[in-house]
Amino acid sequence: MEARLNQMELFPTEQDPRPPESVSWNLWHGCTKVSEGCRHCYMFRRDEAVGRDPAVVTKTQSYSLPIRILRAGEHRGRYKIPSGSCFYTCFSSDFFHPAADGWRPEAWDMMRTRADCTFFFITKRPERIAGALPPDWEDGWEHVTIAVTCENQAMADRRLPVYLALPLCRRSVMIEPMLSRMDLRRYLETGRIAEVSVGGESGPDARICDFDWVLDVRRQCVEYGVGFSYHQTGAKLLKDGRLYEIPRSRQHEQAKKAGLDVPGTRSRFVLHGDMPGE
């Protein structure tokens, strides 16, 4: 039978001796498509391959991961995820999807409780953020970064004005999958964007990403002193007039080999793994 924990064991007071981790926290799963960037959403691809309806949003088994407590072992009584860890959140849904409105307050509670960790998530629904923030959000929580993703100029022009007006400690823009040349100067010049990360599209039907588009956005970021990261090439990269087909396993590595990353003065996150829309 499971042993009962006393109060001392539940809340150890000495510093957590374990190293911090980078963990995925997919607290709900399922989504609905909102724009061109969603066309080849990897979550849809994977769900449909196993006969599951990707448009049905459900809580996952890892919903309460940040506040789970170890019940046995050397670190019994501590949180399962060590202090200082980074949670990469909601990569098989959208944190601001309307179907999750009833669960989100509890998700904020968990993030508030784990202010000793950081949380990072990306949305294509910035217009829903203002009405979905917790009551004590004020100018933003330092340990929570909400990034917005824009796949082309039209979505940048629709989403960035809304996003830049939000109370956020830190603003990060993802251009992924990059589907067009983009002019971000009027948004970068506000000084409100800390970093921009660019990537191509993955998967069997991936659309082409032109390396010139990537270099162009990088030039704009350098011009305005904004951090830039070339996250991954995507499966089809057009470079110097030649189309390269790049296997999934090499897309991150090839992008890093391009050596384009420019750390912003305030840059702090490192992206990894698959993201929605890849």
Ligand code: SF4
């Ligand atoms: S790409 Fe993102 S927003 Fe679009 S359907 Fe997939 S999870 Fe939802």
